[in-house]
Amino acid sequence: MSFILTFLLMFAFWMLLSGHFDFILVTLGVISSLLVAYWSHDLIFGKVNFGQGLMRILRLIRYLPWLLWQIVLANFHLVYLTLHPKMPIEPAFLTIKTDFKTDMGVAIFANSITLTPGTVTLEAGRKQFVVHAISKYTAEGLLSGDMEARVKEIEGQ
Amino acid sequence: MEIKTIITAILLAVGCFFMVVAAIGVVRFPDFFARLHPCGKGDTLGQALVILGLMVYEGFTLVSVKLLIIMLFIFLANPTSAHFIAKAGYVAGVKSVDEELEEECAHASSLACGSSTDKKVSGVDSAS
Numbered sequence: 001m002s003f004i005l006t007f008l009l010m011f012a013f014w015m016l017l018s019g020h021f022d023f024i025l026v027t028l029g030v031i032s033s034l035l036v037a038y039w040s041h042d043l044i045f046g047k048v049n050f051g052q053g054l055m056r057i058l059r060l061i062r063y064l065p066w067l068l069w070q071i072v073l074a075n076f077h078l079v080y081l082t083l084h085p086k087m088p089i090e091p092a093f094l095t096i097k098t099d100f101k102t103d104m105g106v107a108i109f110a111n112s113i114t115l116t117p118g119t120v121t122l123e124a125g126r127k128q129f130v131v132h133a134i135s136k137y138t139a140e141g142l143l144s145g146d147m148e149a150r151v152k153e154i155e156g157q
Numbered sequence: 158m159e160i161k162t163i164i165t166a167i168l169l170a171v172g173c174f175f176m177v178v179a180a181i182g183v184v185r186f187p188d189f190f191a192r193l194h195p196c197g198k199g200d201t202l203g204q205a206l207v208i209l210g211l212m213v214y215e216g217f218t219l220v221s222v223k224l225l226i227i228m229l230f231i232f233l234a235n236p237t238s239a240h241f242i243a244k245a246g247y248v249a250g251v252k253s254v255d256e257e258l259e260e261e262c263a264h265a266s267s268l269a270c271g272s273s274t275d276k277k278v279s280g281v282d283s284a285s
Contacts, residue, residue, distance in 0.1 A: 016226075019219045075175060075202045078195060082182040091191050114236035115201060120193050121240045122247045132190045132243065 006044055007037035056104070059154045066150065067112055074116040077137060081118075089134050093122070096129040098148060105155040112147055161213060168210030176203035189251045190243065197239030204231055 014029035081089055100106050103126075110124040113131060118138025123130040133139035141147075179199025186192045208228045212221040 016219070016222060071198070071202055075199065078182065078199060079175070079178045082178050082185060082195060087185060089186070089191060091188070110240060111233065111236045114240050115198055115232070118194060120190065120197060120243045121236075122243050124240070130247070132193075134186075134191055134194050 002044070003037050003041040006041040007033050009044070010036050056154060060108070063108075063150055063154055067115070070112075070116050070147075074118055074138065074141075077118060077135070081135060090136050092133050092139060094131045094133055094139060094143065096131060096142070096148075098127065098129055100126045100152070100155065102155055105151055108154065109148065109151045112151065113142065116141075116147075161216075165210045165214040168206050168213065172203045172206030172210060174203075175199050175206065179203060189246050193239055193243050193246075197236060201232060201235045204228070 010033040011029055014033060015026075018025055018029065081087060098109070100109065106124050106126055110121040110129070113119050113121045113129070116138070118134045119142055120132045121129060122132055131142065133142065176199065179195040182195030182199060183192050186195065205228055208224050212224050215221040215224070
């Protein structure tokens with residue numbers, strides 16, 4: 001099952017990138033997709049429960065617009081900090097206690113923290129995050145736990 | 158056609174603005190960790206807007222789909238690399254501005270170090 005899915009995904013990606021439908025190119029695409037699927041079909045799909053995976057992808061898509069809006073807002077804050085003559089920054093290290101159940105949740109949360117300007121993830125783990133915040137405004141936004149709750153919602157049960 | 162070109166121009170200009178500000182931020186901020194902030198994500202939004210502008214210019218073709226894939230890749234890769242640079246600095250014990258000042262104060266006479274606000278201002282000055 002994972003073999004067929006990986007093959008289809010790789011072949012679709014090949015066709016997307018090449019855009020040509022010559023016999024020789026399509027044949028080469030089939031061969032290389034088969035090779036990739038044979039060697040690494042357990043990497044992408046593995047033992048994933050497909051229904052759960054699909055629900056997670058749908059919830060992730062619902063999360064993205066909110067994240068993009070936060071990125072834009074926080075980027076304007078960073079522009080303000082950079083161009084302000086006195087540069088009103090207050091760097092601080094924060095420790096956040098979390099309890100994520102999946103590595104996917106940890107990865108999404110860590111990348112979201114780094115993407116919203118003003119906070120960079122230093123250490124990521126299921127139990128604890130160490131974060132560097134550049135100003136009080138961004139630190140408060142993170143400590144309110146809004147983002148964490150949203151990422152946990154993606155994880156589901 | 159005209160409107161498309163105008164939207165493209167606006168998106169490219171705003172994207173370039175964010176990238177320039179990120180570059181200024183890297184120069185202006187006082188220490189290692191603060192500098193990671195602009196270079197880790199001012200760039201991310203900047204490149205996203207530039208690529209979005211190119212996609213609008215190109216219309217709905219195979220090229221714009223490829224541009225979208227590039228954009229998504231940078232959205233994943235840029236924060237990850239910033240995180241690992243930060244982690245490397247944290248593990249190796251790179252000092253932030255406040256810590257450096259405290260060490261200097263421990264060696265220098267007490268007159269050199271005033272209140273905490275003075276410390277911050279002098280730290281910014283010495284770095285910039």
